[in-house]
Amino acid sequence: DAMVIQNPRYQVTQFGKPVTLSCSQTLNHNVMYWYQQKSSQAPKLLFHYYDKDFNNEADTPDNFQSRRPNTSFCFLDIRSPGLGDAAMYLCATSYFGGNQPQHFGDGTRLSIL
Amino acid sequence: DQQVKQNSPSLSVQEGRISILNCDYTNSMFDYFLWYKKYPAEGPTFLISISSIKDKNEDGRFTVFLNKSAKHLSLHIVPSQPGDSAVYFCAASVAGNMLTFGGGTRLMVKP
Numbered sequence: 001d002a003m004v005i006q007n008p009r010y011q012v013t014q015f016g017k018p019v020t021l022s023c024s025q026t027l028n029h030n031v032m033y034w035y036q037q038k039s040s041q042a043p044k045l046l047f048h049y050y051d052k053d054f055n056n057e058a059d060t061p062d063n064f065q066s067r068r069p070n071t072s073f074c075f076l077d078i079r080s081p082g083l084g085d086a087a088m089y090l091c092a093t094s095y096f097g098g099n100q101p102q103h104f105g106d107g108t109r110l111s112i113l
Numbered sequence: 114d115q116q117v118k119q120n121s122p123s124l125s126v127q128e129g130r131i132s133i134l135n136c137d138y139t140n141s142m143f144d145y146f147l148w149y150k151k152y153p154a155e156g157p158t159f160l161i162s163i164s165s166i167k168d169k170n171e172d173g174r175f176t177v178f179l180n181k182s183a184k185h186l187s188l189h190i191v192p193s194q195p196g197d198s199a200v201y202f203c204a205a206s207v208a209g210n211m212l213t214f215g216g217g218t219r220l221m222v223k224p
Contacts, residue, residue, distance in 0.1 A: 042217065099209040102212060107156050
């Protein structure tokens with residue numbers, strides 16, 4: 001089945017130690033998104049790629065970076081995680097334009113020690 | 114400024130009855146609306162959507178209603194089943210682009 005896969009499902013890192021979360025998709029969608037979700041709040045968009053064009057949300061901290069080496073893969077890098085970065089990180093994909101739903105992976109739950 | 118709001122954080126319904134989840138929005142430019150269901154430890158799953166040119170869309174037990182003048186949409190689940198217990202997020206977009214999510218409503222369907 002075509003899907004969005006996130007690895008790892010759970011990640012524990014130390015305060016200030018860089019961490020990378022990964023997302024892959026077999027849907028061949030041209031847009032990939034990264035969201036942060038805390039507790040039971042709404043998912044908050046961090047950034048998205050339209051093909052290789054990177055689009056950062058205005059309030060996304062500089063601590064968060066992303067890479068998309070090809071259509072299928074996208075990475076979220078947190079350079080110096082703080083305690084406030086503990087959250088669920090969700091990757092989503094979609095076709096650009098028209099009314100197309102976003103399809104989400106199961107997320108990576110990040111804990112900071 | 115929350116452009117999409119789900120004012121009920123939780124809803125409890127008896128199995129077999131109708132569940133009605135509500136969502137309000139403020140941005141009149143929104144023209145595409147979606148509902149997602151989320152189980153614990155899983156990502157949101159797309160459930161149903163509606164374009165602003167329609168006022169109703171139905172898919173099996175799920176129906177979404179859109180009232181543009183009131184800037185309100187609702188999701189009806191009939192009949193409700195215990196497996197429907199989850200957090201439901203409504204979302205809205207302009208021209209099918211970036212989604213703005215509501216805060217979610219936790220639905221509990223009791224056997």
